[in-house]
Amino acid sequence: MNNILIIEDEVRVLEVIKAYLEREGYRVYCAAKGYEGLDLFNKVDFQLVILDLMLPDIDGEDVCRIIRETSKVHIFMLTAKVELRNKIQGLNMGADEYLTKPLSPRELTARVNALFRRMNYSKSTIFSYDNGRLKIDREKRSVQVKGEDIILTPNEFELLYTLASNEGKVLSREQLIQNIYGIDFEGSDRTIDAHIKNLRKKIEDDSKSPKYIITVIKIGYKFGVQKDS
Structure with a gap:
């Protein structure tokens, strides 16, 4: 902390x-x-x-x-x-x-x-999970699942990286919006939900039972897996 x-x-x-x-x-x-x-x-x-x-x-x-x-x-x-x-x-x-x-x-x-x-970015640019099943490269702005490149939009990548770099910490939709869009964003906070849905389809084995991006009811989301040692 x-x-x-x-x-x-x-x-x-x-x-x-x-x-x-x-x-x-x-x-x-x-x-x-x-x-x-x-x-x-x-x-x-x-x-x-x-x-x-x-x-x-x-x-x-x-x-x-x-x-x-x-x-x-x-x-x-x-x-x-x-x-x-x-x-x-x-x-x-x-x-x-x-x-x-x-x-x-x-x-x-x-x-x-x-x-x-x-x-955090200066300390490490690559996050690896599940013995390399999921890899997030901040410098290259790339994501791999099982060795395959996954195409994410810029906002999807920022959302995934923000959650991963705050591993285990629950982030509200407002916090995620501030990190991704800035404090002047005027849209709905439910925009985050749409991005989460798309991310789960791309990185989870089962998007309906996710293990990476976890919903915390009435609060927001957290990243549920620890980095590879």
Whole structure:
């Protein structure tokens, strides 16, 4: 599970971001002050820090500098400072994203999900299941079943890869839509159901009794098979 540290002194903002990220399955730690956040950072292995720049005890910029002295952890800066020079300064300081308030928690969540997709992609581009029966190659955007190439549409591939890269995690239709279409999608969430039906016909031995793409009633879908070791 990926660990995220939020350093933010606005309690309401902190609570909302935490709730959204925990709903995505992340383990979230919170600090309302800079030094408190640094203390937590030294105790836990974090993959992402979401850092407000206007803190009551120490500037967020200083927190970023201190973290960067010892760590390459990803840092998202949150701030009300909208000037271009502030953004450039923050990025030069070592931030990976510079996001201005007010910020939609859905947008922030989509950016966090995109970050971890990229991180997972960089670790491995080929997923193999059932002793190689099913193979998903992210780099080539190809899928094989029993050694045969399976033709998927771009959206079908993204849906399959999203489920596979979140192995065992239940994803709602809304989460899948955000991952595949982005947060501005205006169609029906039942679009996902149509893609799932087509995917099952292409990769499952029995589409009516699937083992790869599992329906979780009233919630969404999950990938039901573990990767080959």
